[in-house]
Amino acid sequence: MYTIPGHHHISMITKDAKYNNYFYRTVLGLRRVKKTVNQDDPSMYHLFYGDKTGSPGTELSFFEMPYVGRTHRGTNAITQIGLLVPTEESLVFWKTRFDEYGVHHSEITNYANRAALHFEDNEGLRMVLLVSNGGKVGHWETWENSDVPVEHQIQGMGSIEITVRKPDKLARTLTEVFGYIEVLRTTDEAIFQSVKGEVFGEIFVKFAEGPTERPGRGSIHHLAIRVKDDAELAYWDEQVRARGFQSSGIVDRFYFKSLYFRESNGILFEIATDGPGFTIDGNIETLGDTLDLPPFLESRRQEIEQNLKPIE
Secondary structure (H helix, E strand, C coil), X not given: CCCCCCEEXXXXXXXXXXXXXXXXXXXXXXXXXXXXXXXXXXXXXXXXEECCCCCCCCEEEEXXXXXXXXXXXXXXXXXXXXXXXXXXXXXXXXXXXXXXXXXXXXXXXXXXXXEEEEEECCCXXXXXXXXCCCCCCCCCCCCCCCCCCHHHCCCCEEEEEEEECCHHHHHHHHHHHCCCEEEEECCCEEEEECCCCCHHHXXXXXXXXXXXXXXXXXXXXXXXXXXXXXXXXXXXXXXHHHCCCCCCCCEECCCEEEEEEECCCCCEEEEEEEEECHHHHCCHHHCCCCEXXXXXXXXXXXXXXXXXXXXX
């Protein structure tokens, strides 16, 4: 039986790719590992940030939608992204850095049983730095050209918060379909881990009544979880369908293959393969520097480039 080794990537909506590019590269010190377009609508940028090579588990991805409105917060949504840093000293470093860059943030606190620092980007996307205590994504690679010192660099994705009206239904999907382990349960919260004891595959489920969130700038579109290869992806496609969920079927995204489904609360999940990865059409030294297009869009490069505004 296959298991889920952790998060793969998480995808959000931005109104302004130029500022988004500045915030995640300059302020957070991540590497832009891929500048490409939404394969279903190549009129919009699709930007990926992560470690040196955009390893699975480190990738934050953004679709640019220039005319999108604000997010109307609510339930039945992915509501916060945990990002791992090495130590509590790192939280002090980041608090000072956020002050210098005018980033909205909390005081150092606790979240999901870890020392934490909450913050938001300029579009209100909610994130929280979490002390990894050695639990970084195992294949995370230092980005030596980052402005952030190695000892404080973001080491990948940690606990992902999902807020729903029916937490038991989400819990059953995680545990009965994908083999996640429930490690904490209270009246209003529960924590699940794809690998017991490891934060890089952790999902923090919160219960909340109220209106469903209406997405906009700064909202989270979907969470992708990892599988090794095509054979595992085909296996999970069968499991999703057997559970009664509607699967998109397997889609070739060139950099990985994946499928999409919505669980009972309407949360959109993607299941994505580890490979072939972002170096398939580039080299490590110049990764993310220029516009990369999957082969089926290459013949439209001139048209696509003319419709995109420069972000550098």
